Amino acid sequence: MTSDKFKVLVIGSGGREHALCWKIAKSELVSEVICTPGNGGIGDVARIERVAATDIPGLIQLAKAEQPGLIVIGPEDPLAMGLADKLRAEGFKVFGPGAEGARLESSKAHSKELMDRHRIPTASFRSFNRSGQAKGYLEGCTTWPQVIKADGLAAGKGVYICADLAEAKVAVDGIMEQGRHGSAGASILIEEFIQGEEASIFALTDGETVLVLEPVQDHKQVGDGDVGPNTGGMGVYSPVPELSKRIYKQIEQHVLLPSIHMLRRERIDFRGVLFIGLMLTDGGPRVIEYNVRFGDPECQALVRRLKSDIVPILLATADGTLGSIETPEWENQTCIGVVAAADGYPASPRKGDRIDGLEAAGRVESAVVFHAGTKRNRTLDGNEEIVTNGGRVLTVTAMAKDAEEARRRAYESYDKIKYAGKFCRRDIGRRREARAASFDARSQGAPGGA
Ligand SMILES: Nc1ncnc2c1ncn2[C@@H]1O[C@H](COP(=O)(O)OP(=O)(O)O)[C@@H](O)[C@H]1O
Ligand SMILES: [Mg+2]
Structure with missing residues (x-):
């Protein structure tokens, strides 16, 4: 049987890619996970290569040398550069849209024109x-x-x-x-300018079949109660209790399916994940933007909640056979992911601080720590250490049946991690309450609740 196993190559270096590698490594189908360029933590579950995610010739060369049975492209930049097309032209199975599909994200004007043409509700x-x-x-x-x-x-x-x-x-x-x-x-x-609650929906598609993923929500702003500048995402939770099944269905019907239809009518060969950012307005859901890859940190929570093997799902998406796989199973638990950031983030995060306590953090019940901006260094005495190397350093995830318990575990794990300049939001998974509080503050005259 071992001869049927294949390698999987994952491209990227964030928490998203660590989570993907972690899950792919659990698959019975996989002989080895290779990740490039990786980070300080992905080496625990994958072999790290040093080719940058935007070095297109270098990545093609790496794929030719390793002959992976599946290639997963994490970030938007290589997708926009046409990496998926080029790898497919070499015969590889690739999870991720080609350049034409990636333009949905890489040109906002282009995506708005398409939405207009296909009457998809948007500003x-x-x-x-x-x-x-x-x-x-x-x-x-x-x-x-x-x-x-x-x-x-x-x-x-x-x-x-x-x-x-x-x-x-x-x-x-x-x-x-x-x-x-x-x-x-x-x-x-x-x-x-449109107003309402923001939400998002993630779906896999191979151009024919659509597989809607579980609801998941990030926290964009840097400070508790949704104050301060926007970031790449300070935390995540899934499922999303304030998003009712009814609204989620409505989003699926009025936004997601018409968007997939749009791709088909435009003859865009889309094999990957479509991530739609939405505003739930009084007049119904409207699209803010399309993204053509997993959100980070949303991916970390989705991967933790996915019970089924991820590899057949990614492979079927790449292959165009999504219609013939078994319906994936999800853990009936809440996942909370807390981003550990570095002082100065998002403007100018400090780097190079030694990180301690990772093992203890990983020993907290149900906790898994995914690395993002981290790097492995060799110290003068020949030991290895992990240091901060970016604004979002780690995503600390935990799960439990009870959302409060999941949150308690996530923060217990987070608190065991030590590095200079560490900070996080303390209200992850409490978006509703946080928003209500910031509206209150505003109505009492405190500008922005800051
Ligand atoms: N038309 C709009 N009306 C109100 N707010 C908007 C509008 N477009 C974007 N925003 C706000 O700006 C944020 C970022 O916009 P988005 O188009 O998602 O760009 P990106 O994620 O590429 O920075 C959104 O999450 C939303 O909060
Ligand atoms: Mg956005």
Whole structure:
């Protein structure tokens, strides 16, 4: 039987990729997991290679040398660069859309045009490639705020919600004249400001079949009670009790299925995960944006809750046979994931601090610690140590039937980890209460509850 086993190559270096490698490594089908470029923790479950996630020729060479039976592309950049197409052209089975599918995420103007064409509910918008025209349009706007977005990939930093004309002009100049987001800001969108609760839905598709994943929710802002700047995500929980089955079904019917239909009608060969960011407005769910890869830290919670072997699912998505697999089973438990961040994050996180307590953290009941911005160093006396190497350092996950218990375990595990400048949000999984509190604060006149 061993001869039927195959290698799996995972591309990326975040908590998302650690979680994917951790789960893939448990599969009976897999002989070896290889991850490139990895981080300080993925080496526990995979063999690490040193090819960067955007080194397309290097990755193709690595795939040719290793001959994996499945390649999983984690982050958006290599997808936007067409890595999946190039690997498929070499005969590999790849989880992740090609460049055309990835444009749903890598060009906001493109994705809005597609949504418009296929009548998918979203905020109305205009796109501009000259700052003068954009400012001229803004001068005529009578409703504020307006939302200004760099068109391209801006690592979650390219969106400005502008309260008035003066702010909006500063944003346009920052993006288009000062080049704050490089070529991602060569063109911009100006969108209608829509209001409501934000939510998201994740689904796997091979272009034909759609497999909706369990509800999962991240916490974007850096501070407790949803205050401060946006981050890549400070924590995660799944399932999402405040998102009723009825609403989730509504999102599936009114947004997800039409989006899959859109891909088909546009003849976009999409084999991977479609992640739709939504606003639940009074007029129903509306799309904020598409992403074409797993969210990080959402992936960590999904992977923890998935009971079934992940490999047949990823392989069927890559293969176009998603319709013939068994329905995946999910743990009927809550997963809480707390991101351990580094002082200064998101603006300028400190790096290079030694991390202790990882083993003790992993010994807490049900806890699994996924690494993100970490690195393995050799010390002068020849030992190995793990040091911080990015703004989001770890995702500490824990599970329990009872959500409170899952949360208690996650923070117990988090508290065992030591490094200089460590911080987290203390309200992960308590989004509802946190929001209510921040609305209260605002109504009492404290600006933004800060
Ligand atoms: N039209 C809009 N109306 C109100 N808020 C918006 C709108 N578009 C985006 N936002 C807010 O900005 C955040 C980031 O926007 P998004 O399009 O998801 O960009 P990205 O995730 O690529 O930075 C959203 O999560 C939402 O909070
Ligand atoms: Mg977003």
